[in-house]
Amino acid sequence: MKNLKFILIVILSGTGIYANAQQDPHFTQYFDNTLFYNPAYAGSRDMLNVTAIHREQWAGVDGRPRSTTLSIHSPLPYESVGVGITAVNDMAGPIRQTIIAADISYSLRFKNKTKLSFGVKAGVNLLGFDRDKLYNAGNPVSAMQQIENRANPNIGFGVLYHGPKFFFGVSTPKLIQNTYDGTDFNKEKRHYFATLGYIFKLHEKWKLRPSAQFKITEGAPFSMDASLAAIYNDRLWFGALYRLDAALGAFVQVQISPQFKLGIASDFGTQKLRQYNSGTFEVLLSYDFNFLKKGVYSPRYF
Numbered sequence: 001m002k003n004l005k006f007i008l009i010v011i012l013s014g015t016g017i018y019a020n021a022q023q024d025p026h027f028t029q030y031f032d033n034t035l036f037y038n039p040a041y042a043g044s045r046d047m048l049n050v051t052a053i054h055r056e057q058w059a060g061v062d063g064r065p066r067s068t069t070l071s072i073h074s075p076l077p078y079e080s081v082g083v084g085i086t087a088v089n090d091m092a093g094p095i096r097q098t099i100i101a102a103d104i105s106y107s108l109r110f111k112n113k114t115k116l117s118f119g120v121k122a123g124v125n126l127l128g129f130d131r132d133k134l135y136n137a138g139n140p141v142s143a144m145q146q147i148e149n150r151a152n153p154n155i156g157f158g159v160l161y162h163g164p165k166f167f168f169g170v171s172t173p174k175l176i177q178n179t180y181d182g183t184d185f186n187k188e189k190r191h192y193f194a195t196l197g198y199i200f201k202l203h204e205k206w207k208l209r210p211s212a213q214f215k216i217t218e219g220a221p222f223s224m225d226a227s228l229a230a231i232y233n234d235r236l237w238f239g240a241l242y243r244l245d246a247a248l249g250a251f252v253q254v255q256i257s258p259q260f261k262l263g264i265a266s267d268f269g270t271q272k273l274r275q276y277n278s279g280t281f282e283v284l285l286s287y288d289f290n291f292l293k294k295g296v297y298s299p300r301y302f
Contacts, residue, residue, distance in 0.1 A: 024090075024173075024174075024191055024215075025055065025057075025065065025067035025069075025088070025090050026055075026057075026223075026225070026243065027053055027055060027067070027069070027282065028055075028225075028227075028241050028249045028251055028265040028266070028267050028280070028282050029053060029251055029253075029263055029265050029282055029284050030195075030213050030225055030227075031195075031197060031211050031213075031227065031229075031302065032051060032053070032253075032261075032263065032284055032286060033051065033053055033069060033071065034160075034169070034195065034302070035051075035071040035073055035084050035086050035103060036069050036071060036086050036088065036173070037158070037169075037171055037173055037193045037195065037213075038119060038158035038159075038160055038169045038170075038171035038173070038193065038195070039084070039101075039103035039104065039105060039119030039120055039121035039156060039157065039158050039171070039173070040105050040117040040118055040119030040157075040158040040159055040160035040169060040171065041073070041084075041103075041105070041117070041119065041158070041160055041169070042073040042082035042083055042084035042103040042104060042105040042119055043073055043074055043075035043076070043079075043081065043082015043083065043084070043105055043107070044073075044082065044105075044107075044115070044117065044160065044162065044302075045073070045288060045300055046075055046079070047074065047075070047288050047289060047290050048072070048073075048074035048288070048289040049071075049072070049073055049074070049286065049287070049288050049289070050070075050071070050072050050286070050287050050289070051070070051071050051284070051285070051286040051287075052068070052069065052070045052071075052284070052285050052286075053067075053068070053069050053282060053283070053284045054066075054067070054068045054282065054283050055067040055068070055280065055281070055282045056280065056281045056282075057280045058269075058279075058280060059279055059280065059281060063092070063093040063094075064092075065090070065091065065092040066090075066091045066092075067088065067089070067090045067091075068088070068089045068090075069086070069087070069088045069089075070086070070087045070088075071084060071085070071086045071087075072084060072085045073085070073103065079107075080106055080107050080108075080109065081104070081105070081106055081107075082103075082104070082105040082106075082107070082117075082119075083102070083103065083104050083105075084102070084103035084104075084105075085100075085101070085102055085103070086099070086100075086101045086103060086121075086123070087099065087100050087101075094129055095127075095128070095129055096127070096128035096129070097125055097126070097127055097128075098125070098126040098128070099123060099124070099125045099126075100123050100124055100126075101121050101122060101123025101124075101154075101156075101173075102121070102122055102123060103119055103120070103121050104119065104120055105117045105118060105119035105120075105160075106118050106119075112163070113163055113164060114161065114162065114163035115160075115161070115162055115163070116159070116160075116161050117159070117160045117161075117162070118157075118158075118159055119157060119158045119159075119160070119171075120155070120156070120157050121155060121156040121157065121158070121173055122153075122154075122155050122156075123153070123154060123155075124151055124152065124153050124154070125151070125152045125153075125154060125174075125178070125188065126150075126151050127149060127150045127151075127152060127180060128149050129149060150178075150180065152176075152178035152179075152188060153176070153178075154173075154174045154175065154176045154178065154188070155174075155175050155176065156171065156172055156173035156174055156175055157171065157172065157175070158170065158171030158172070158173070158193075159171070162302060164199075164301075165198060165199040165301070166196075166197065166198045166199070167195070167196065167197050167302045168194075168195070168196040169193075169194070169195045169196070170192075170193065170194045171192075171193045172190055172191060172192050172193070173191065173193070174188060174190060174191060175190060176188075177189060177190055189217050189218050189219060189220070190217070190218065191215055191216070191217050192215065192216045192217070193213065193214065193215050194213070194214040195211070195212070195213045195214075196211065196212055197209060197210065197211030197212070197301075197302060198210060198211075199301050205232060205233045206230065206231070206232060207230075207231040207234075207301075208228065208229070208230060208231070209228070209229040209231060209239075209301055210226075210227070210228050210229075211226075211227050211228075211229070212224065212225065212226045212227070213225045221245070222244070223243070223244060223246075224243070224244040225241060225242070225243050225244075226241070226242050226244075227239055227240065227241040227242075227249075227251075228240055229251075229253075231301075234255065235254065235255045236252075236253075236254060236255075237251075237252065237253035237254070237255070237263070238250075238251065238252045238253070239251055241265075241267060243267065245270070246269060246270060247267040247268060247269050247270055247280070248267060248268055248270060249265060249266060249267030249268070249280075250265065250266060250267075251263060251264065251265035251266075251282075252264055252265075253284070258288075259287055259288040259289070259290065260285075260286070260287050260288075261284070261285075261286040261287075262284065262285060263282075263283070263284035263285075263286075264281075264282065264283055264284070265281070265282040265284070266279055266280060266281050266282070267279065267280045268280070288300075
């Protein structure tokens with residue numbers, strides 16, 4: 001793999017090793033992947049929802065990061081309680097993370113049609129490490145040789161305040177800073193997220209949805225994703241994204257039916273790494289199952 005050594009240098013740069021950099025994957029369509037970051041989102045769509053996103057980062061580079069996430073969540077018959085499951089498979093060079101978590105939320109409902117939700121996440125991170133890829137790349141990276149295949153349990157929590165036209169949430173999906181190799185050098189870092197968004201009605205058929213996600217991680221640069229989506233006739237969504245000091249992106253989503261949404265996205269780095277790859281691409285599929293036949297709320301803006 002001629003480019004694997006290069007990708008390892010990128011992963012290991014800055015603070016020394018991948019474990020001290022941003023460990024959780026970025027998503028251009030983060031606004032449709034809220035359950036991955038915040039367990040308080042479980043059940044918020046008032047019906048069973050299944051959403052999947054696949055992301056190919058730095059296309060054309062061997063060993064590039066690849067991330068696939070699947071979320072399933074629904075309210076219970078006692079509608080103040082929501083439950084969900086999130087699963088993530090994240091690969092970067094020789095490192096593979098498979099995160100499986102269960103989510104539960106409780107919502108307080110107010111007369112102005114807003115909700116204040118509290119959520120808890122409990123799961124496990126299955127860490128895999130392929131040393132053969134390091135040797136195939138030429139010179140092995142000694143700082144990573146002691147990383148082990150491990151199963152690290154974790155818990156997280158989140159809070160979400162939302163209504164028909166806005167949302168604001170804060171969360172930390174991994175509270176426990178587990179080790180990768182039995183030392184304090186390689187650890188899962190605690191990530192803190194804040195997300196917010198609002199819907200502006202411009203015309204009978206046109207709306208704007210600005211949104212942003214902020215992430216703070218010890219030992220890594222402050223991260224901000226800001227996006228602006230134009231919505232036409234509640235069917236066609238298109239917009240742009242800016243990732244602070246990292247990337248520019250664009251996305252298009254189509255509400256094919258009141259229950260089914262398809263989205264594609266791409267972003268391109270603004271750093272020197274841009275000249276070595278063909279960009280980043282995402283595909284999103286989301287479906288609402290309306291088993292209770294109460295009427296489908298279309299569209300869901302958050």
